[in-house]
Amino acid sequence: MSSTSSRRLNYDNINPHVKAAKYAVRGELAVKSEEYRAKLGNGDTDLPFQHVISANIGNPQQLDQKPITFFRQVLSILENTKLLEHEDVLINQLDYKPDVIERAKWLLSKAGSVGAYSASNGVPAIRQSIANFLERRDGFPANQHDIYMSAGASSGVNTLLHIICADQNSGILVPIPQYPLYTASLSVLNATCVPYYLDEHKNWGTDIDSIKKACEDAKSKGVDVRCVVIINPGNPTGASLSEEEVRGVIEFAREEQLVIMADEVYQTNVFIGTFHSFKGVLRKMQKENPGKYDNIELASLHSVSKGMVGECGHRGGYFELVGFDEKVQAEIYKFVSITLCAPVIGQCLVELMVNPPKEGEPSYELYKQEYDGIFNGLKERATALHKAFERMEGVECPDPAGSMYLFPTIKVPPKAVEEAKKEGRTPDEFYCMELLKATGICVVPGSGFGQREGTLHLRTTFLAPGTDWVELMVKFHKDFMAQYK
Amino acid sequence: MSSTSSRRLNYDNINPHVKAAKYAVRGELAVKSEEYRAKLGNGDTDLPFQHVISANIGNPQQLDQKPITFFRQVLSILENTKLLEHEDVLINQLDYKPDVIERAKWLLSKAGSVGAYSASNGVPAIRQSIANFLERRDGFPANQHDIYMSAGASSGVNTLLHIICADQNSGILVPIPQYPLYTASLSVLNATCVPYYLDEHKNWGTDIDSIKKACEDAKSKGVDVRCVVIINPGNPTGASLSEEEVRGVIEFAREEQLVIMADEVYQTNVFIGTFHSFKGVLRKMQKENPGKYDNIELASLHSVSKGMVGECGHRGGYFELVGFDEKVQAEIYKFVSITLCAPVIGQCLVELMVNPPKEGEPSYELYKQEYDGIFNGLKERATALHKAFERMEGVECPDPAGSMYLFPTIKVPPKAVEEAKKEGRTPDEFYCMELLKATGICVVPGSGFGQREGTLHLRTTFLAPGTDWVELMVKFHKDFMAQYK
Numbered sequence: 001m002s003s004t005s006s007r008r009l010n011y012d013n014i015n016p017h018v019k020a021a022k023y024a025v026r027g028e029l030a031v032k033s034e035e036y037r038a039k040l041g042n043g044d045t046d047l048p049f050q051h052v053i054s055a056n057i058g059n060p061q062q063l064d065q066k067p068i069t070f071f072r073q074v075l076s077i078l079e080n081t082k083l084l085e086h087e088d089v090l091i092n093q094l095d096y097k098p099d100v101i102e103r104a105k106w107l108l109s110k111a112g113s114v115g116a117y118s119a120s121n122g123v124p125a126i127r128q129s130i131a132n133f134l135e136r137r138d139g140f141p142a143n144q145h146d147i148y149m150s151a152g153a154s155s156g157v158n159t160l161l162h163i164i165c166a167d168q169n170s171g172i173l174v175p176i177p178q179y180p181l182y183t184a185s186l187s188v189l190n191a192t193c194v195p196y197y198l199d200e201h202k203n204w205g206t207d208i209d210s211i212k213k214a215c216e217d218a219k220s221k222g223v224d225v226r227c228v229v230i231i232n233p234g235n236p237t238g239a240s241l242s243e244e245e246v247r248g249v250i251e252f253a254r255e256e257q258l259v260i261m262a263d264e265v266y267q268t269n270v271f272i273g274t275f276h277s278f279k280g281v282l283r284k285m286q287k288e289n290p291g292k293y294d295n296i297e298l299a300s301l302h303s304v305s306k307g308m309v310g311e312c313g314h315r316g317g318y319f320e321l322v323g324f325d326e327k328v329q330a331e332i333y334k335f336v337s338i339t340l341c342a343p344v345i346g347q348c349l350v351e352l353m354v355n356p357p358k359e360g361e362p363s364y365e366l367y368k369q370e371y372d373g374i375f376n377g378l379k380e381r382a383t384a385l386h387k388a389f390e391r392m393e394g395v396e397c398p399d400p401a402g403s404m405y406l407f408p409t410i411k412v413p414p415k416a417v418e419e420a421k422k423e424g425r426t427p428d429e430f431y432c433m434e435l436l437k438a439t440g441i442c443v444v445p446g447s448g449f450g451q452r453e454g455t456l457h458l459r460t461t462f463l464a465p466g467t468d469w470v471e472l473m474v475k476f477h478k479d480f481m482a483q484y485k
Numbered sequence: 486m487s488s489t490s491s492r493r494l495n496y497d498n499i500n501p502h503v504k505a506a507k508y509a510v511r512g513e514l515a516v517k518s519e520e521y522r523a524k525l526g527n528g529d530t531d532l533p534f535q536h537v538i539s540a541n542i543g544n545p546q547q548l549d550q551k552p553i554t555f556f557r558q559v560l561s562i563l564e565n566t567k568l569l570e571h572e573d574v575l576i577n578q579l580d581y582k583p584d585v586i587e588r589a590k591w592l593l594s595k596a597g598s599v600g601a602y603s604a605s606n607g608v609p610a611i612r613q614s615i616a617n618f619l620e621r622r623d624g625f626p627a628n629q630h631d632i633y634m635s636a637g638a639s640s641g642v643n644t645l646l647h648i649i650c651a652d653q654n655s656g657i658l659v660p661i662p663q664y665p666l667y668t669a670s671l672s673v674l675n676a677t678c679v680p681y682y683l684d685e686h687k688n689w690g691t692d693i694d695s696i697k698k699a700c701e702d703a704k705s706k707g708v709d710v711r712c713v714v715i716i717n718p719g720n721p722t723g724a725s726l727s728e729e730e731v732r733g734v735i736e737f738a739r740e741e742q743l744v745i746m747a748d749e750v751y752q753t754n755v756f757i758g759t760f761h762s763f764k765g766v767l768r769k770m771q772k773e774n775p776g777k778y779d780n781i782e783l784a785s786l787h788s789v790s791k792g793m794v795g796e797c798g799h800r801g802g803y804f805e806l807v808g809f810d811e812k813v814q815a816e817i818y819k820f821v822s823i824t825l826c827a828p829v830i831g832q833c834l835v836e837l838m839v840n841p842p843k844e845g846e847p848s849y850e851l852y853k854q855e856y857d858g859i860f861n862g863l864k865e866r867a868t869a870l871h872k873a874f875e876r877m878e879g880v881e882c883p884d885p886a887g888s889m890y891l892f893p894t895i896k897v898p899p900k901a902v903e904e905a906k907k908e909g910r911t912p913d914e915f916y917c918m919e920l921l922k923a924t925g926i927c928v929v930p931g932s933g934f935g936q937r938e939g940t941l942h943l944r945t946t947f948l949a950p951g952t953d954w955v956e957l958m959v960k961f962h963k964d965f966m967a968q969y970k
Contacts, residue, residue, distance in 0.1 A: 006780045008711060008742050011812040015651050023822050034604070061598035072565045079830075080561035082554070086579055093574050095567070113546035115796040119519070151636055151800065154824045162673065166500050184823045188647065226493060257493050295491045311600040313829035315636070315800075327496040337508050338669045339639045343828040344798035345564075 021187035022448075023180050029432055030056055033442035049440035053469045055460040056442045058235070058404045060310030064377070064465035067311065068370050070100060070363040071352045077104035078114045078348055097362035107348050114344040120337040122149025122318065123344070126351045130318055133354035138280035142320060148332060149342045149350065151315040153265045153303040154181055160261060160299050160319065163332055164227050165191035171223035173215060173258070175206070177407065177449035177457070179235040194218040194225055197452060203398040204237035204407070206230065208248045215256055227259040228252070233266040233275070233402025236449045236459035240270050240402030246281045254293055262300040265317075266403040268307035271379050273401070279322060298322040304349045306404060308374040316346030316353075381462040382406065388470045392477045404461050407446065412456060416484035428456040434480060439472040506672035507933075508665050514917055515541055518927035534925035538954045540945040541927040543720070543889045545795030549862070549950035552796065553855050555585060555848040556837045562589035563599045563833055582847035592833050599829040605822040607634025607803065608829070611836045615803055618839035623765035627805060633817060634827040634835065636800040638750045638788040639666055645746060645784050645804065648817055649712050650676035656708035658700060658743070660691075662892065662934035662942070664720040679703040679710055682937060688883040689722035689892070691715065693733045700741055712744040713737070718751040718760070718887025721934045721944035725755050725887030731766045739778055747785040750802075751888040753792035756864050758886070764807060783807040789834045791889060793859040801831030801838075866947040867891065873955045877962045889948060892931070895941050901969035913941040919965060924957040 011019070037052040054062060061067060073096050077083050083090060084105065090096035110125035111118060121127070127144035134142035150156035161182075164170065171192040174182045178195075186193045196214035199207040211228065218225050230249055233240045253260045262278040278300050286293045303317030321329060341347075356371075357363040382400035389397040394411035412420075412427050420430030428445035436442050446457025496504070522537040539547060546552060558581050562568050568575060569590065575581035595610035596603060606612070612629035619627035635641035646667075649655065656677040659667045663680075671678045681699035684692040696713065703710050715734055718725040738745045747763035763785050771778045788802030806814060826832075841856075842848040867885035874882040879896035897905075897912050905915030913930035921927050931942025 006742075007808070007810050008744050008780075008782055009649060009813050010810050011816070013651055014648050014813055014816060018647055018816055018820050021819065021823065023819055057602060059602045061601040067598065067600050069567070072567075076561040076565035076568065079564055080557045082557075083561065083579065089574060089578050093578070094571055113552065113798065115552050115798045116546040117542060117544045117797050151828065152825065158824065162503055163499050164494065166498055181823060188820070188823070257491075259493050295493075297493055312602050312825070313598065313600045315825075315828040323492070325492050325495050328494050328499055331496070331499060331503055334506065334508055335503050335673070338506065338666060338673070339643065340637065340797070340800075343636065343800040343831060345830055346828060 017188050017190045021184040023184045027448065029429075029436055029442055029444065032433075033436060033440075036436070036440060047440070048438060049472075051440055053439075053441045053464045055462075055464055055469075056444045058306060058461050058463065059312060060306075060404070060463050061313065063461075063463040065310045065374055065463065066370070068309065068367060070097075070357055070367045071309070071311070071349060073100045074104045074107070074352055075345060075349065077101065078107060078111075078345060081108060081113075099357060099361045099363050103352070107351065111344055111348060114348065116344065118149075118341045118344050118347060120341055121333055122147070122342060122347050126347050127318075129351045129355050130320075134279065134320060138277055138283060140280065140283035142279075146321045146324070146329070148319055148321070148336060149347050150301075150303075150317045150319060150336070151342045151346065152305055152312065153263065153301040153317040153319075155315075155342070156301045156317055156319040157181055157261070157263070158185055159332060159335055161185050161189055161191070162335060163328065164259060165189050166224075168192065169222065169224050171218050171225040172261075173211060173225060173228040175229065175231060175234075177236050177446060177451055178229075179231060179263070180448060182229055183450070192218070192223050194223060195450060198234070198237060198239070200409070200452075200455075203401060204234055204239035206241060206245045206249055208252050211249075211252060212256075215258075225256070225258065227261055229261045229263065230278070231263040232278075233269055235263075235266065235403050236405050236407045236444070236446075238398070238400055238403050238405045238407055240273060241276060242273065243276045243281060246276045246278060247285065250278070250282055250285060250293065250296060254296060257295075259297040259299065262298065264300050265303045265306050267302065268375075269378065269404055270402045271382060271400055275402075279320065282322065294323070296323050299324075304346065304353050307353075308371045309349075309353050310374070311349055314346040314349050315343050316350040317342070318350060378404070378462065381464075381467075384467050385460065385462045385470055388474050391474055393481050395477070400462070404463060405459050406462060407449075407457055407459050410456050410458060413481065413484040416480070419484065428458060431456070431480065432458055435473070435476055438476050438479070439469070441469055441473055441476075502673050502675045506669040508669045512933065514914075514921055514927055514929065517918070518921055518925075521921075521925060532925070533923060534957075536925055538924075538926045538949045540947075540949055540954075541929045543791060543946050543948070544797060545791075545889070545948050546798065548946075548948040550795045550859055550948065551855070553794065553852060555582075555842055555852045556794070556796070556834060558585045559589045559592070559837055560830060560834065562586065563592060563830060566593060566598075584842060584846045584848050588837070592836065596829055596833060599833060601829065603634075603826045603829050603832060605826055606818055607632070607827060607832050611832050612803075614836045614840050615805075619764065619805060623762055623768060625765065625768035627764075631806045631809070631814070632803055633806070633821060634832050635786075635802045635804060635821070636827045636831065637790055637797065638748065638786040638802040638804075640800075640827070641786045641802055641804040642666055642746070642748070643670055644817060644820055646670050646674055646676070647820060648813065649744060650674050651709075653677065654707065654709050656703050656710040657746075658696060658710060658713040660714065660716060660719075662721050662931060662936055663714075664716060664748070665933060667714055668935070677703070677708050679708060680935060683719070683722060683724070685894070685937075685940075688886060689719055689724035691726060691730045691734055693737050696734075696737060697741075700743075710741070710743065712746055714746045714748065715763070716748040717763075718754055720748075720751065720888050721890050721892045721929070721931075723883070723885055723888050723890045723892055725758060726761060727758065728761045728766060731761045731763060732770065735763070735767055735770060735778065735781060739781060742780075744782045744784065747783060749785050750788045750791050752787065753860075754863065754889055755887045756867060756885055760887075764805065767807065779808070781808050784809075789831065789838050792838075793856045794834075794838050795859070796834055799831040799834050800828050801835045802827070803835060863889070863947065866949075866952070869952050870945065870947045870955055873959050876959060878966050880962070885947070889946050890944050891947060892934075892942055892944050895943060897941060898966065898969040901965070904969065913943060916941070916965065917943055920958070920961055923961050923964070924954070926954055926958055926961075
């Protein structure tokens with residue numbers, strides 16, 4: 001009897017729904033890239049590159065992005081409140097401005113120690129600060145009672161899907177390509193993912209006909225379609241929806257009586273046009289047509305992980321509910337209670353994000369300078385990368401509009417497709433693995449997000465500093481095309 | 486048509502498994518106590534008390550417990566790394582010792598920015614530090630590859646149950662009374678909770694016959710019993726298991742081929758005898774009887790939330806796996822990947838907890854003084870509270886042995902039972918609600934943790950400062966007994 005077979009748990013008897021979940025963002029390529037990084041760290045000189053470029057994950061501070069000084073100064077006081085016994089030293093010798101100290105004191109007065117559990121749905125005063133932000137952003141009131149703080153947006157998505165999906169037959173409309181959190185969570189929950197395709201020819205916009213078709217097909221198979229997920233700005237696509245597109249989704253949700261789950265974590269990463277929040281557009285539509293949209297249920301998510309904040313390691317986030325039944329909200333409260341509360345220091349960081357220094361306040365100037373610097377840096381790198389893709393044979397990519405990603409189509413020669421098959425990989429996986437082996441650049445194959453049959457893509461962030469790596473990519477592509485031509 | 490009935494989601498169609506979950510620790514009483522606190526905060530003088538005493542949750546820093554200086558100084562540097570440009574100011578004017586700065590630099594060199602995602606299972610160097618700690622604690626090697634960092638132990642329990650439970654028929658042996666995380670998580674997962682009773686007459690020890698009976702009963706009903714959960718030291722019971730008791734459980738797990746899930750988050754809160762880790766005892770048994778215990782699968786959990794650390798708001802924790810199949814571990818890795826990683830600052834705090842200042846190091850003296858002060862304070866208050874229970878009619882409570890709780894039996898007069906019935910409450914709920922209304926002291930009714938039919942209990946922490954509130958409780962009890970006699 002082998003030791004495996006005598007174990008209680010083995011691959012064949014554990015939760016099949018966990019096994020069915022796919023999560024390529026941290027899959028084989030990511031693991032291989034970490035192996036390479038460790039090799040290089042140990043002084044290995046056998047590899048054809050000196051650095052691993054992690055362009056596979058939207059992890060800004062792993063790369064070039066520096067944290068915003070105001071945020072981190074406040075957090076340092078929250079962690080060591082004894083610093084408040086030396087305000088003069090903080091101000092005169094350590095570059096802390098009075099508004100940093102004031103904010104830290106205010107947060108401590110509201111949250112207590114960051115080492116203590118908060119209320120299950122988050123510190124009330126922080127939820128109020130979020131409500132104030134939403135009111136400023138959208139021009140419509142928000143209520144802290146409808147806000148739930150979470151450990152990053154991922155944990156919020158997990159909570160919402162747990163409530164919405166009643167059984168295997170509950171269907172959730174999920175965009176393809178999509179961030180695999182949705183499909184993976186639905187697999188684990190054993191609910192039904194109803195994929196709908198985004199329109200690559202319209203800059204990965206939302207195509208209502210395509211959603212409608214997916215919804216109707218699922219319904220005709222008896223699926224109880226309950227909710228439509230929208231990621232705006234798009235991950236992995238980099239799209240940014242127009243107000244018209246947002247209105248179209250809300251109208252569709254009304255007609256089909258679907259909950260809208262709006263993943264808006266990239267709301268400040270917008271390079272073309274402006275961001276249109278689902279909450280803001282919904283409130284406008286409700287005002288324009290009294291009564292018509294009153295029964296829309298919307299959950300919108302945000303986090304500290306992306307944007308110019310980029311603090312994903314802090315796992316801070318929240319979701320706001322609009323139009324939800326009180327009894328359903330009570331179950332959401334109970335559900336989040338089971339894991340007690342979101343990290344309190346992350347909650348404080350959410351507060352800082354939604355309520356940054358204002359013009360005229362002591363920390364404003366530096367804050368503005370850092371914020372704009374990050375924004376412009378991202379935009380420049382997005383543009384440089386996009387230009388590089390334009391130079392690459394068979395690669396097509398819409399202009400960078402939002403989020404932290406480009407998601408170009410690639411075309412690979414038939415010989416490469418054959419080679420991929422031999423290795424048991426899809427052609428895009430093969431391409432990305434060869435790219436990693438040759439250059440140390442780690443990207444994610446499009447198949448990890450879903451793509452239309454017969455098309456190939458890759459997702460890359462544009463967070464890595466410099467442009468040298470972009471040139472490496474251009475060179476690799478040329479060699480690859482030549483090799484398999 | 487009412488607005489409720491036209492909503493897509495209502496109480497009747499959301500996830501029934503979430504609805505079925507019970508979580509009393511943050512239930513009605515906790516909510517009511519927060520209402521009272523808000524009232525008092527607004528200057529209300531109608532209530533018969535001036536303070537709310539939250540004895541319902543093991544939330545040390547909400548009450549008297551101060552964070553340990555060394556930990557928080559290091560964290561403050563991790564949050565604001567610019568402080569490292571002023572080491573002289575830190576040391577000469579802000580009481581930072583050189584080992585604080587050294588540790589912060591080391592953690593930064595290993596984790597990078599605390600604002601960046603770490604590896605899904607946690608920062609490798611921190612996992613290595615945990616492995617070193619386990620080796621020192623148990624006298625047997627540990628491997629960082631088998632350690633998974635989590636957002637508090639709760640999230641680790643959630644991960645493990647997700648993997649172990651394959652379907653509705655998968656059974657998990659859970660102690661009664663228990664911390665309701667287990668029953669609630671099993672409800673949400675729609676797996677089978679197989680309750681076994683702890684032995685109140687043996688200081689809430691583990692009674693193997695009782696576990697065996699529960700296991701056999703469940704098996705005879707066709708339940709696929711897979712795992713036994715042990716909480717040691719006990720929550721809510723305050724018990725602390727002897728080495729014999731731990732050996733008994735391991736022997737039983739071997740015979741029945743069950744995974745052991747050892748919730749050891751209170752491992753430093755031990756007031757009688759010493760803590761015996763499942764890992765340490767298992768390795769001893771493996772050494773004594775080569776081959777016999779090789780197939781035991783053990784998952785043991787720990788966190789920064791309890792003990793003298795008490796940093797529950799930081800959501801830091803980990804679990805170590807022993808004897809698990811590699812392929813099963815790969816699925817665990819994938820599962821934790823879906824929510825990306827545990828909060829990185831919380832991971833750093835885990836490192837500080839398992840690797841505190843050593844004798845001779847600059848921060849040691851203060852660390853030791855703070856640590857011992859907290860330990861002795863907890864022990865004193867536990868003793869004072871226990872003595873108070875001894876003075877209360879019909880209340881019985883074993884000596885405080887471990888964790889942060891006392892879990893006395895209470896007996897209430899038949900008239901109170903009737904009154905409770907009228908209010909639709911169990912007698913212990915009624916007692917605890919009356920206690921809250923009269924004194925502002927919030928405890929948790931025993932029924933929130935499960936108890937033997939016909940017995941009544943309450944769980945109280947002994948974290949609240951002072952002893953005035955203990956006297957309030959004694960007085961309330963006397964009045965209550967008189968009123969309903």
